[in-house]
Amino acid sequence: MYLSKLFLPFTKNLPSEAKIKSHQLMLRTGMIKQSAAGIYSWLPLGFKVMKKIENIVREEQNKIGAQEMLMPTIQSADIWKESGRYDDYGQEMLRIKDRQGREMLYGPTNEELITEIFRSSIKSYKSLPQLLYHIQWKFRDEIRPRFGVMRCREFYMKDAYSFDIDDESAKKSYNKMFYAYLKTFERMELKAIPMAAETGPIGGDLSHEFIILADTGESKIYADKSIFEINPSKYKDNDISLEKMRQDFSKVYAVTDEKFNKNEFDNNVKKNNQIITKGIEVGHIFYFSDKYSKPLNCLIDSKEGNKTNIKMGSYGIGVSRLVAAVIEAKFNNNKMKWPKEISPFDVSIIPMINKNNKDSLTKAENIYSELKKQNIDVLLDDTDESMSNKFNKHDLLGVPYQIIIGSKSSDNKFEFREVNGESSVIDLQNIKLKLKK
Amino acid sequence: MYLSKLFLPFTKNLPSEAKIKSHQLMLRTGMIKQSAAGIYSWLPLGFKVMKKIENIVREEQNKIGAQEMLMPTIQSADIWKESGRYDDYGQEMLRIKDRQGREMLYGPTNEELITEIFRSSIKSYKSLPQLLYHIQWKFRDEIRPRFGVMRCREFYMKDAYSFDIDDESAKKSYNKMFYAYLKTFERMELKAIPMAAETGPIGGDLSHEFIILADTGESKIYADKSIFEINPSKYKDNDISLEKMRQDFSKVYAVTDEKFNKNEFDNNVKKNNQIITKGIEVGHIFYFSDKYSKPLNCLIDSKEGNKTNIKMGSYGIGVSRLVAAVIEAKFNNNKMKWPKEISPFDVSIIPMINKNNKDSLTKAENIYSELKKQNIDVLLDDTDESMSNKFNKHDLLGVPYQIIIGSKSSDNKFEFREVNGESSVIDLQNIKLKLKK
Numbered sequence: 001m002y003l004s005k006l007f008l009p010f011t012k013n014l015p016s017e018a019k020i021k022s023h024q025l026m027l028r029t030g031m032i033k034q035s036a037a038g039i040y041s042w043l044p045l046g047f048k049v050m051k052k053i054e055n056i057v058r059e060e061q062n063k064i065g066a067q068e069m070l071m072p073t074i075q076s077a078d079i080w081k082e083s084g085r086y087d088d089y090g091q092e093m094l095r096i097k098d099r100q101g102r103e104m105l106y107g108p109t110n111e112e113l114i115t116e117i118f119r120s121s122i123k124s125y126k127s128l129p130q131l132l133y134h135i136q137w138k139f140r141d142e143i144r145p146r147f148g149v150m151r152c153r154e155f156y157m158k159d160a161y162s163f164d165i166d167d168e169s170a171k172k173s174y175n176k177m178f179y180a181y182l183k184t185f186e187r188m189e190l191k192a193i194p195m196a197a198e199t200g201p202i203g204g205d206l207s208h209e210f211i212i213l214a215d216t217g218e219s220k221i222y223a224d225k226s227i228f229e230i231n232p233s234k235y236k237d238n239d240i241s242l243e244k245m246r247q248d249f250s251k252v253y254a255v256t257d258e259k260f261n262k263n264e265f266d267n268n269v270k271k272n273n274q275i276i277t278k279g280i281e282v283g284h285i286f287y288f289s290d291k292y293s294k295p296l297n298c299l300i301d302s303k304e305g306n307k308t309n310i311k312m313g314s315y316g317i318g319v320s321r322l323v324a325a326v327i328e329a330k331f332n333n334n335k336m337k338w339p340k341e342i343s344p345f346d347v348s349i350i351p352m353i354n355k356n357n358k359d360s361l362t363k364a365e366n367i368y369s370e371l372k373k374q375n376i377d378v379l380l381d382d383t384d385e386s387m388s389n390k391f392n393k394h395d396l397l398g399v400p401y402q403i404i405i406g407s408k409s410s411d412n413k414f415e416f417r418e419v420n421g422e423s424s425v426i427d428l429q430n431i432k433l434k435l436k437k
Numbered sequence: 438m439y440l441s442k443l444f445l446p447f448t449k450n451l452p453s454e455a456k457i458k459s460h461q462l463m464l465r466t467g468m469i470k471q472s473a474a475g476i477y478s479w480l481p482l483g484f485k486v487m488k489k490i491e492n493i494v495r496e497e498q499n500k501i502g503a504q505e506m507l508m509p510t511i512q513s514a515d516i517w518k519e520s521g522r523y524d525d526y527g528q529e530m531l532r533i534k535d536r537q538g539r540e541m542l543y544g545p546t547n548e549e550l551i552t553e554i555f556r557s558s559i560k561s562y563k564s565l566p567q568l569l570y571h572i573q574w575k576f577r578d579e580i581r582p583r584f585g586v587m588r589c590r591e592f593y594m595k596d597a598y599s600f601d602i603d604d605e606s607a608k609k610s611y612n613k614m615f616y617a618y619l620k621t622f623e624r625m626e627l628k629a630i631p632m633a634a635e636t637g638p639i640g641g642d643l644s645h646e647f648i649i650l651a652d653t654g655e656s657k658i659y660a661d662k663s664i665f666e667i668n669p670s671k672y673k674d675n676d677i678s679l680e681k682m683r684q685d686f687s688k689v690y691a692v693t694d695e696k697f698n699k700n701e702f703d704n705n706v707k708k709n710n711q712i713i714t715k716g717i718e719v720g721h722i723f724y725f726s727d728k729y730s731k732p733l734n735c736l737i738d739s740k741e742g743n744k745t746n747i748k749m750g751s752y753g754i755g756v757s758r759l760v761a762a763v764i765e766a767k768f769n770n771n772k773m774k775w776p777k778e779i780s781p782f783d784v785s786i787i788p789m790i791n792k793n794n795k796d797s798l799t800k801a802e803n804i805y806s807e808l809k810k811q812n813i814d815v816l817l818d819d820t821d822e823s824m825s826n827k828f829n830k831h832d833l834l835g836v837p838y839q840i841i842i843g844s845k846s847s848d849n850k851f852e853f854r855e856v857n858g859e860s861s862v863i864d865l866q867n868i869k870l871k872l873k874k
Contacts, residue, residue: 007504007567009558033554036513036541041554044504044569051505067444067481068488072591073510073574074531074543076473091536094511096543099528099578104473106511106533117470117478121446130444132481137510137574141536154509 001345003381007044009033010393020216022327023148025336029396031323038145038153045397046323048344050156053188053322054135056341057158060184064176066131066160071113073137077103079112083295092140094153106139111292111314114161118310119298125165128300128310129173133160135319149320150280156320162313165302167289170311174206174287175242177315178249181210181283182232184317189339190329192282193227195254206313210283211256214328217278223254224269280325287313336398337419345379347371347435348399350391352406353384360405367403367414367428376435395419403431438782440818444481446470447830457653459764460585462773466833468760475582475590482834483760485781487593490625490759491572493778494595497621501613503568503597508550510574514540516549520732529577531590543576548729548751551598555747556735562602565737565747566610570597572756586757587717593757599750602739604726607748611643611724612679614752615686618647618720619669621754626776627766629719630664632691643750647720648693651765654715660691661706717762724750773835774856782816784808784872785836787828789843790821797842804840804851804865813872832856840868 009030018024026032031046042050058068074096080086086093094106107113114132122130135158145153162173178194185192190212197209211219227249235245253268256279265274290309292298299307318325330337338344349367351360361382368380379399381390387406394402404415408425416431417423426434446467455461463469468483479487495505511533517523523530531543544550551569559567572595582590599610615631622629627649634646648658664686672682690705693716702711727746729735736744755762767774775781786804788797798819805817816836818827824843831839841852845862853868854860863871 004564005502007506007558007569030558033557035509035550035553036511036539037537039509039511039513041509041550042507043554043558044506047506050507065442069444069481069484070479070487072472072476072478074473074476074576074591076476094533094535096531096533098531099580100474102473113472113478116472117480120470121444121467121480127441132444139511143536154511 001377001379003379004383006379009043018148020147020150020328021331022150022216022324025327025331025396026148026324032149038142038151040149040152040154042320045344049326049338049342050320050323052342052344053326054156054158054319056187057184057317057319058135060180060187061131061133061158061160063183064131064180066133066180068134069132070134070136071107071110071117073106073139074104075107075113077105079116079296080105083112083115083292085112092142094139094141107136108138108140109314109316110134110136110159111161111312112296115292115296115298115312118161118163119293119296122163122300124301125303128163128165129169130163131160131173131176132163133158133315148324150324152320155318158317158319160315162315164311165300165308166311170287170289170313171206171243172239174285174313175239175246177285177313178208178246179232179235179237179242181285181315181317185210185212185282186232187339187341188322188326189341190282190326191228193221193223193254193279194249195221195256196250196259197256197284198258206287208285209256209281210285210317211279211281212325212329213277213279214325215278216328217280219279219281220257220260221254221275221277221279222257222260222265223275223277224252224273225275226273227252227254280321280328281318282322282325283315283317285313285315287311331398335395335419337400338398340400343398343400345399346377347401347403348379348381348394348397349403349405350381350387350394351404352387353382355384360409363405363409363414364403367405367431370428371432371435374432374436376432401435438814438816440816441820443816446480455585457584457587457765458768459587459653459761462764462768462833463585463761469586475579475588477586477589477591479757482781486763486775486779487757487760489779489781490763491593491595491756493624494621494754494756495572497617497624498568498570498595498597500620501568501617503570503617505571506569507571507573508544508547508554510543510576511541512544512550514542516553516733517542520549520552520729522549529579531576531578544573545575545577546751546753547571547573547596548598548749549733552729552733552735552749555598555600556730556733559600559737561738562740565600565602566606567600568597568610568613569600570595570752585761587761589757592755595754595756597752599752601748602737602745603748607724607726607750608643608680609676611722611750612676612683614722614750615645615683616669616672616674616679618722618752618754622647622649622719623669624776624778625759625763626778627719627763628665630658630660630691630716631686632658632693633687633696634693634721635695643724645722646693646718647722647754648716648718649762649766650714650716651762652715653765654717656716656718657694657697658691658712658714658716659694659697659702660712660714661689661710662712663710664689664691717758717765718755719759719762720752720754722750722752724748768835772832772856774837775835777837780835780837782836783814784838784840785816785818785831785834786840786842787818787824787831788841789824790819792821797846800842800846800851801840804842804868807865808869808872811869811873813869838872 164170351364601607730746788801
């Protein structure tokens with residue numbers, strides 16, 4: 001993509017309405033545009049990042065055998081009355097009357113609807129376990145939406161649901177998701193800590209929040225830094241190993257301030273292992289057994305021939321929120337560096353362009369088409385701004401690699417720079433190799 | 438995917454509420470499930486098909502240089518008041534009050550919102566032309582939703598918008614989209630006829646509907662069959678050639694019953710070239726100039742230094758509707774055959790499984806893993822139903838190729854069958870070659 005063609009309403013000034021750095025950066029680089037309080041449009045740059053995050057989430061869900069489907073945004077109030085949550089949910093639920101006067105709502109979550117689908121689809125234990133997920137827009141009518149897409153009203157979320165015959169089998173599904181979550185955040189180069197959590201209004205027994213570290217996070221975190229030594233890739237993909245993995249995580253001290261107790265912290269964690277920092281919740285998983293299958297009468301034939309309530313869990317990842325969370329974690333000293341797998345482009349080419357000399361642009365265009373042939377997604381800065389203006393802009397765009405065609409480049413060697421990393425003057429063949437790594 | 442694991446609530450009986458074949462098939466094969474009047478959940482089988490259609494639409498939009506973005510589903514009523522359509526739109530618009538009492542709505546289309554985004558983003562003719570699109574859920578509160586996803590309330594649609602400095606340039610954008618539409622439907626193996634259309638409530642000068650032929654279609658069509666001889670691939674990707682392509686299509690008689698005139702038909706079309714059939718609208722493109730940029734005051738600096746209203750067009754494809762439309766076109770004699778690019782699976786393996794003999798299943802599992810290694814998406818029917826039951830089911834599932842492991846197969850040769858096509862007994866190497874074609 002040529003920068004001059006990219007739909008990128010870039011703003012030089014810090015937007016006054018934005019209080020946190022992700023919100024500021026997303027507005028400045030034209031990733032999003034607010035269309036109403038807490039409701040955003042995703043412009044091409046922001047859309048590309050969100051889509052890449054969505055795809056990582058999808059791939060890791062598919063790897064553990066979860067099946068993708070899609071539930072609608074607008075739901076009937078009836079099933080929420082069956083579960084008893086229609087009244088409980090309060091004003092955060094966006095309630096709607098259609099032209100026939102029927103009570104509808106914009107789904108804030110999908111436990112009711114998935115249970116309703118399941119109860120009319122699956123009758124026998126033979127079809128279990130099942131893991132279903134969808135990635136869909138949700139709406140929560142926050143009283144004070146703020147911090148851009150971090151706490152907005154219309155948001156994009158992956159929610160998965162597990163269906164099992166009993167607690168023991170359900171725990172295996174839970175562990176699989178636990179594992180998928182760790183892999184998901186790892187691919188985004190995020191340090192995510194799973195923390196035992198209160199189950200809250202959604203109910204149930206077993207629950208973890210996944211919190212990524214960021215100085216500007218909303219939750220205060222107290223943890224033993226040895227938690228980062230646990231490497232999920234070292235566990236095998238079987239039920240026993242995954243249970244051990246979750247146990248290993250559970251043994252290490254890590255809590256948010258809700259559960260924090262100073263004595264406990266000091267007794268359990270060696271002084272120089274103690275980390276006190278902030279974090280952002282990007283995922284939440286719950287096991288809630290028959291909390292919904294009971295009121296919604298979702299029954300399954302067991303092996304013994306009885307009808308029993310299906311045991312369920314639910315598993316959320318905030319896809320749109322993750323875009324902002326990654327920025328909070330990765331934007332430092334006024335410089336952004338997108339993690340490789342979710343960067344809007346693989347590499348930027350930044351040629352020095354003068355009115356009288358278009359040589360660098362010609363070189364840049366040649367490199368551009370060479371890299372495109374290798375399926376490398378390139379942003380070519382073909383604008384005629386000064387190099388220092390360009391660098392300032394690219395610092396915010398955050399593409400992790402830059403090819404600079406300026407004073408240091410010769411006929412066939414160019415400056416290749418990794419943001420916050422090394423810089424070298426190399427030829428195109430070596431640039432390709434570095435990008436393919 | 439093993440059939441026994443697939444979340445596929447298959448029903449043997451014809452669902453009584455479904456009047457047309459696509460609706461019947463989608464319910465029977467568990468592609469969708471109704472969750473409220475005119476609102477559907479997409480179960481894994483249906484979701485896979487819709488996602489593949491979505492990806493074809495996306496790729497063809499990207500090829501003509503359109504940039505993807507995403508507007509929210511919930512919009513403020515304010516911009517609709519600016520354009521004057523808030524009152525015009527009537528009861529089909531789902532109107533919502535949020536907790537602050539603000540008037541909101543679920544977007545039935547996005548001309549207002551995209552104009553609002555554009556006017557605050559792009560100021561100069563130098564950034565033109567621009568083509569932006571998104572693929573997003575829409576809601577139209579139909580008084581009588583029917584025919585499944587063919588005429589439902591919550592539906593998935595690609596809508597694109599073009600922005601140009603003047604009529605002449607706008608026509609070029611229009612022609613590009615015209616071309617992208619033909620390519621899009623071609624990849625789905627559909628015969629799509631572009632027909633000059635009334636511009637209707639959306640307004641403007643230049644408009645075409647894209648209608649695919651299906652006996653059960655809602656619109657009656659009168660056309661000269663020579664229209665199918667025009668091959669869009671023969672035109673070059675430049676403005677002059679694309680203008681000629683649209684002109685060539687326009688010269689051939691093709692109208693819906695609204696515009697039909699018997700004398701005209703007989704005078705213009707030779708008797709044995711006349712086709713009278715039915716069709717389904719799957720796309721609609723409009724050029725409406727400054728219809729929205731004027732009331733919304735979307736101005737751009739022209740080369741001459743004046744401010745002028747941007748010239749816009751809009752371009753829709755019904756993504757969810759296409760799933761049903763393809764079935765209407767391709768489901769015949771109680772047999773479905775999905776077009777190759779959008780089939781939920783590339784191939785089915787159907788082994789004959791007896792209680793006492795699992796040989797066929799073992800063979801099937803070996804073939805399954807061999808094909809998976811080649812990135813071929815396989816459905817393996819591991820159920821122990823009779824072969825005739827299996828065949829009946831697979832006739833409905835519509836995967837275009839089948840590998841049958843039964844009486845005709847030997848140790849290393851298997852029956853390979855194309856639905857409605859040839860059948861041969863060949864080895865795995867040749868099966869791979871046929872599937873890779």
